[in-house]
Amino acid sequence: MFYRLSGVHYDSFASDSRIFKVPADRNLAVFFLLFGLAAPFIIPSLYLNSYMLPWLLWTAAALGLNLVTGWAGQLHLGYAAVMAVGAYSAVHAVRFGVPWEFALLIGGLASSVIGSLFAFAALRVKGLYLALTTLAMQFVMDWVLNHSPTISGGSHASLQSPTFALLGQEITSDVGYYYVGFGWCVLVTILMLNLKRTGLGRALVAVREKDFAAAILGVNSFYYKILAFATSSFIAGVSGALLVATFFFLAAPEQFSVGVSIQVLAMVIVGGLSSIIGSYFGVALILLAPGLVNGLVVAASGGLGMQVTDETLAHIPNAIYGALIVIILLIEPLGLGKLYGNVRDYLMVWPFDQLRK
Amino acid sequence: MDWIFLTELAINGALTGLLYSLVAIGLVLIYKASSVPNLAQGGLTMLGAYVVLALSRDAGMPLWLAIPLAAVIMFGMGFGIERVALRRLAGRPVVMILMMTLGIDIFLIGTTLAIWGGTSSSMNLGISYEPLLMGDIFISRIHLVGAGVALSLFAAFMLFFRTRTGIKLRAIADDYMASWSVGISVERGVGLSWALASLVAVGAGVIWGEIQGVDQSLSILLLKGLTVAVLGGLDSILGAVIAGVIIGIIENVGAEFLDQFVGGGSRELIVAAVLILTVMIRPHGLFGRHDIERV
Numbered sequence: 001m002f003y004r005l006s007g008v009h010y011d012s013f014a015s016d017s018r019i020f021k022v023p024a025d026r027n028l029a030v031f032f033l034l035f036g037l038a039a040p041f042i043i044p045s046l047y048l049n050s051y052m053l054p055w056l057l058w059t060a061a062a063l064g065l066n067l068v069t070g071w072a073g074q075l076h077l078g079y080a081a082v083m084a085v086g087a088y089s090a091v092h093a094v095r096f097g098v099p100w101e102f103a104l105l106i107g108g109l110a111s112s113v114i115g116s117l118f119a120f121a122a123l124r125v126k127g128l129y130l131a132l133t134t135l136a137m138q139f140v141m142d143w144v145l146n147h148s149p150t151i152s153g154g155s156h157a158s159l160q161s162p163t164f165a166l167l168g169q170e171i172t173s174d175v176g177y178y179y180v181g182f183g184w185c186v187l188v189t190i191l192m193l194n195l196k197r198t199g200l201g202r203a204l205v206a207v208r209e210k211d212f213a214a215a216i217l218g219v220n221s222f223y224y225k226i227l228a229f230a231t232s233s234f235i236a237g238v239s240g241a242l243l244v245a246t247f248f249f250l251a252a253p254e255q256f257s258v259g260v261s262i263q264v265l266a267m268v269i270v271g272g273l274s275s276i277i278g279s280y281f282g283v284a285l286i287l288l289a290p291g292l293v294n295g296l297v298v299a300a301s302g303g304l305g306m307q308v309t310d311e312t313l314a315h316i317p318n319a320i321y322g323a324l325i326v327i328i329l330l331i332e333p334l335g336l337g338k339l340y341g342n343v344r345d346y347l348m349v350w351p352f353d354q355l356r357k
Numbered sequence: 358m359d360w361i362f363l364t365e366l367a368i369n370g371a372l373t374g375l376l377y378s379l380v381a382i383g384l385v386l387i388y389k390a391s392s393v394p395n396l397a398q399g400g401l402t403m404l405g406a407y408v409v410l411a412l413s414r415d416a417g418m419p420l421w422l423a424i425p426l427a428a429v430i431m432f433g434m435g436f437g438i439e440r441v442a443l444r445r446l447a448g449r450p451v452v453m454i455l456m457m458t459l460g461i462d463i464f465l466i467g468t469t470l471a472i473w474g475g476t477s478s479s480m481n482l483g484i485s486y487e488p489l490l491m492g493d494i495f496i497s498r499i500h501l502v503g504a505g506v507a508l509s510l511f512a513a514f515m516l517f518f519r520t521r522t523g524i525k526l527r528a529i530a531d532d533y534m535a536s537w538s539v540g541i542s543v544e545r546g547v548g549l550s551w552a553l554a555s556l557v558a559v560g561a562g563v564i565w566g567e568i569q570g571v572d573q574s575l576s577i578l579l580l581k582g583l584t585v586a587v588l589g590g591l592d593s594i595l596g597a598v599i600a601g602v603i604i605g606i607i608e609n610v611g612a613e614f615l616d617q618f619v620g621g622g623s624r625e626l627i628v629a630a631v632l633i634l635t636v637m638i639r640p641h642g643l644f645g646r647h648d649i650e651r652v
Contacts, residue, residue: 075452121637127451128394129636132587136632139580143626147619262459269456315471322464325456326442333446333453 005348017197022348036182040175049174051288055280056178056185057243058287062267062279063188064235069265070274071201072228073208074122078134079236079264081141082118084256086111086237087244088151091251094162100245101166107241108234115233119226126211138258145253158252164245177246184242188235192276204228205274266321270328271335278337285336289324290317365494366609372497374605375504376568379561380582381589381597382510383554389530389592390550393443394451396458399579400465401555405431406562406571407469410478420482428559435555439548466576477572480563503564510560511598514553526550530592580625584632590645600643604631 004024010016020026036056040048065079090107094100121133145152152159164171164180171180195201203224206214211221244251263286271282294317332339380398387395408430412423442461446454484502488495517523528536529546537543565575585604589596608627615623635642 069452075455121633124637125640128455129587129640131394131452131455132583133633133636135580136584136629136636139625139629140633143622143629147622262463266456266460269453273452309474311474311476312471315467315475317467319464319467319471322460322462322467325460326464329453329457329460330442330445333449 019193019197033186036186039182040178045174048178053174053178053181054243054247055283055287056181057239057247058264058267059280059283060181060185060188061236061239061243062264062271062283063192063276064232064239065264066268066271066274066276066279067192067195067204067235068228068232069268070272071195071204071208072225073204074119074225074228075127075131076118076134076229076232077131077258077261077265078118078138078141079232080256080258080260081138082111082115082233082236083240083243083260084141084145084251084253085114085240086233087240087251087256088145088159089237090241091159091161091244092151099168100164104238104241108237111233111237111240112230115236116226116230118233119229122225122229123222135258135261138261142253142257145256152251152253158250160250161244161248171246180246181242184238188239189276191235200224200227263321266325269335270325272337273335275335275337275341277340278335281336281340285324285328286321290320293317293320361493363610365496366613367606368494368496369500370605370607370609371602372500372504372605373609374585374601374603375507375598376500376561376564376601377578377581377585377604378598378601379503379507379510379557379564380578381585381601382507382514382594383557383561384582384586385589385591385594385597386514386550386554386557387547388586389594390526391443391447391529391533391547393454393547394458394591395551395554396455396579396583397438397461397465398554398558398582399576400462400469401431401435401558402562402565402578403571403573403575404434404465404469404562405555405559406480406566406575407473409559409563410480410566410571411473413481414478424559424563428556431555431559432552435552436548438555439551443547443551444544462576462579466573470573475573477570477574479570480566482563482567484567499564499567503568506560506564507598507601510557511594514594522549580632581628584628584635586642587632588635588642590642592646593642593644596642596644604628607631 005022008021008023020029035042039052043052061079061083065076068074068076086107088107089110090100090103093103093106098106118134118137121137122130125133164177166180171177195204203214203219206217206219207221207224207228214221214224240256244255248255267282267286268279269282270285271280272278294313297316298313328335380402383398383401384395387393405427408427409420409423412418412426413420416423418426438461442457443454446457482499482502484499487498489498489501490496518527525536525541526546526549528539528541529543533543536546561578562571562575565578569575581604585601586597588604589598589600608624611627612624615627619626
């Protein structure tokens with residue numbers, strides 16, 4: 001009904017390898033693209049800047065992690081460290097006098113180089129042990145950031161990000177920042193959408209499912225693992241740099257601590273491994289839900305006349321964030337993307353689903 | 358660098374290391390029984406300390422009553438966590454189980470702090486802070502007590518694994534399919550391992566709470582515990598104790614040397630380096646079973 005399949009048939013390879021095979025999916029994507037473009041005129045600037053922008057930027061970052069964890073199947077608990085490399089190298093490049101366009105590239109490439117170091121761990125071990133190694137690397141990176149004043153701008157200090165500019169045009173308005181984040185997120189999404197219909201995407205999936213089976217098929221799993229890490233690190237680096245340039249306005253080690261790595265992984269897993277729309281949902285839930293629920297708690301405690309101390313309120317979002325991870329994993333271990341997929345599959349044949357039974 | 362100072366560093370390091378083993382034993386117990394990497398042990402340790410504190414300070418119980426009572430509460434808590442959260446995920450990919458334990462960790466820390474607040478409070482075990490003088494060597498009393506607790510827990514577990522229930526747990530660790538087919542309740546065994554790990558967390562929480570105060574920093578012990586557990590082999594309790602001593606010594610002596618060059622705070626770096634090197638060179642650790650899949 002809603003996701004009508006009638007009239008969808010393939011008479012050429014080109015039509016078979018389209019990104020959106022169901023017209024409704026394509027229409028939905030176009031709708032959200034238009035909505036994203038029109039958002040600054042619809043959504044108040046406060047919400048645009050404090051909800052939409054971080055949502056889109058974190059989604060781009062989460063999609064990068066999804067590439068390496070969801071597609072290539074490599075656990076990565078040091079993603080924030082890779083983002084930090086991109087953010088710091090970009091900011092330093094700009095402070096050195098490089099224009100932002102090239103600084104973002106430098107940030108991405110620097111992240112790729114460091115991120116590929118993580119891949120060398122992936123060549124040796126996998127699963128839990130890979131997670132532990134990347135976690136340890138994250139701690140090493142935290143330590144380096146905190147203990148090298150030349151990088152972080154002094155111990156316990158932060159590095160001011162210069163004014164963001166693209167093509168010689170300084171961007172200082174909320175709307176401008178939003179469009180930068182939106183553009184980057186769309187770019188990463190298009191890359192990920194295309195991934196599944198390229199040889200690279202199929203090779204990554206083969207490596208994820210069984211690496212030695214992939215090797216028998218002629219897929220060089222070492223090469224593709226490094227490629228996956230390098231690509232995802234590039235996305236991480238640029239996303240980190242953009243976060244600093246358009247949202248935080250300064251780079252500090254806490255923004256890229258181990259907790260952030262866990263948060264991005266939580267976004268990916270809550271959203272659903274190797275699900276693109278799931279990453280959008282996952283980021284929205286992990287990033288925005290704790291704050292919203294906290295607002296509800298404040299309202300409820302006020303309404304019921306209960307005394308809730310500030311300290312309690314400060315820690316409730318964290319408790320909710322943890323609870324969300326647990327609850328989603330209990331309801332559907334494959335994440336929100338799978339829940340959406342269930343609804344979509346149901347609507348695909350509704351109202352004729354009774355005929356199959 | 359004189360020898361007495363070096364010995365002092367090594368002995369105190371070894372004692373601290375045994376305290377890391379306290380955290381690591383909790384990890385090992387669960388990994389042994391169910392191959393679940395329990396990244397919630399940091400949160401459990403913190404919760405254990407707070408429960409003892411709530412019973413002794415807020416409810417006014419004496420410590421000799423508060424600690425066993427907290428142990429009972431946490432024992433039930435461990436069973437509950439396994440029943441509610443982990444059992445449904447059995448057989449799922451490790452990434453989901455990892456995320457689940459991380460989620461539990463975050464939830465436990467958030468809830469604990471929301472209930473009891475984040476200000477650091479002391480455990481007041483009544484152990485004097487005067488160092489013990491052995492010849493020319495200063496030794497911290499609380500560390501000595503903690504090391505004693507760690508070693509006695511180790512001994513208790515060695516005895517426990519010879520009882521009927523312990524043998525069942527060992528059978529589950531060895532091959533849970535085979536255990537199932539001879540009528541051992543694997544679910545109950547795994548639940549018991551979580552309960553025992555939570556029990557150990559009370560011990561770790563009390564000792565570490567006395568050393569560094571009861572606050573959020575207790576949950577950061579996870580990295581050290583994890584490193585100790587991995588170096589010792591994730592499924593070996595003996596390994597956890599020996600690796601604890603090794604890491605404690607390396608950390609304390611190494612930090613003393615390295616701090617001059619890097620300007621302090623090299624402990625975390627040493628621990629992280631040990632973790633990376635262990636996984637790269639010998640993923641199954643010193644005493645672990647050698648069936649870890651390499652790529």
